Amino acid sequence: MYHPYWWRCTFLYQQCEIHTQENLNFIHSTIKNVSGAVAVYLRYNPKLTPPTSGIFMAKTDKDHEIQKQTPTDFSKYDPDDVEHVGWYYISVKSGKSLWMDPYENKNVDIYFGYLTSKIADIHPFQSGYAYLEYADGKVAYHPHLKMGETFTDTIGYKLARAPLPNGMNLVMMTSEKELNAAKEGLATRISGFALVVVALFALLSVVSARSITRPLIKLTKAAHKMTDGDLNVSFDTDCKDEIGELGKSFSAAQNNMRKYLEYVSGMAYKDSLTGVRNKTAYDKFMDDFKDKVERQEITQFGIVTLDVNYLKKVNDNYGHDRGSQLLQNACNLICKTYMHSPVFRVGGDEFIVVLVNNDYINRENLYTQLQVNMAKTTAFGNDPWEEISIAVGMAVYGANKNDSISDVEKRADEAMYKNKKEMKAERD
Numbered sequence: 001m002y003h004p005y006w007w008r009c010t011f012l013y014q015q016c017e018i019h020t021q022e023n024l025n026f027i028h029s030t031i032k033n034v035s036g037a038v039a040v041y042l043r044y045n046p047k048l049t050p051p052t053s054g055i056f057m058a059k060t061d062k063d064h065e066i067q068k069q070t071p072t073d074f075s076k077y078d079p080d081d082v083e084h085v086g087w088y089y090i091s092v093k094s095g096k097s098l099w100m101d102p103y104e105n106k107n108v109d110i111y112f113g114y115l116t117s118k119i120a121d122i123h124p125f126q127s128g129y130a131y132l133e134y135a136d137g138k139v140a141y142h143p144h145l146k147m148g149e150t151f152t153d154t155i156g157y158k159l160a161r162a163p164l165p166n167g168m169n170l171v172m173m174t175s176e177k178e179l180n181a182a183k184e185g186l187a188t189r190i191s192g193f194a195l196v197v198v199a200l201f202a203l204l205s206v207v208s209a210r211s212i213t214r215p216l217i218k219l220t221k222a223a224h225k226m227t228d229g230d231l232n233v234s235f236d237t238d239c240k241d242e243i244g245e246l247g248k249s250f251s252a253a254q255n256n257m258r259k260y261l262e263y264v265s266g267m268a269y270k271d272s273l274t275g276v277r278n279k280t281a282y283d284k285f286m287d288d289f290k291d292k293v294e295r296q297e298i299t300q301f302g303i304v305t306l307d308v309n310y311l312k313k314v315n316d317n318y319g320h321d322r323g324s325q326l327l328q329n330a331c332n333l334i335c336k337t338y339m340h341s342p343v344f345r346v347g348g349d350e351f352i353v354v355l356v357n358n359d360y361i362n363r364e365n366l367y368t369q370l371q372v373n374m375a376k377t378t379a380f381g382n383d384p385w386e387e388i389s390i391a392v393g394m395a396v397y398g399a400n401k402n403d404s405i406s407d408v409e410k411r412a413d414e415a416m417y418k419n420k421k422e423m424k425a426e427r428d
Contacts, residue, residue, distance in 0.1 A: 053071070367394055
């Protein structure tokens, strides 16, 4: 007579084998068409099935196809043995799908070069390169560092971080010297190009008929304007002949120059640590903003001055990396509060927000919301670099007769320093 438990286990095992065979061909044909895939597995609960049941397929060399491998024998390892079976038990214990940071698995030799080769191919400028880091700043892949180390040698370099959906960061860096040289070289090439164009037009105008010289003169004037910095000038000659094609070629070159200048300008105006605009960008923004105010195109705006507290204390007690995290966390809080206004980092721990549109209308509510958001960071016993304390000052345009932007900035600064003293008095 068959024992019921034995019969149920046998039935379950048979069903798993049927399910495995049904999915094997499907998994194999699917994973072959997924670019960059290096492994796939389908495993069953070892408490209910044999410890090697299921499917495991992996690519052990970048030039080979994914092949069927012997599944890991769960009976040989403790569930807490992360290096051997963490890939299974960590996700099972969490009860949900999750992303696991790359780590060395003692049982499986999986080719990791697909990901690293893609990153190694990224070279912004000649001296630049890219690397991959975890959310805590430790290296996942770097051409010169080992996994788990921290990259700190940023002097003389510009860094740009792009957050990835899995929580990691793709970091691109290039030397400030090469970046500045690129800007200067571009200006030289533009000037040289313009001189060549002017010389060519002068020569052609001598030997061409009037029907030819007229559009050439138009192109010459456009080239002079581009030399003076006007990259929006039109090179359209209304000609259907070779001169028209020449104008189209100049327009194409002009568009490439404009895009490159926009890219270089973006690098120059961006704060590499927080990702918001820097002091240079603020000065340029306010020059344009002042003209609009004087022409009464803008009649309502406000300025919020913010100073992050405890930066020196965090730097002294926990290191400058934690100080940088404090500034990044504070900047995120400011940006989430003032979502419809430009935010600038104008000093080591100083930020400025120019209130416009709905943020100006809702300025009092946003000011209160900022205080609430700061209080939330200190309510759950976070680390010091996660507890955000900011002294805030706000002023609006038009509060006084003959008001100016400088007056508004000054009142906002005074309000911020008053708030800073009040916060210090409360702590004491």
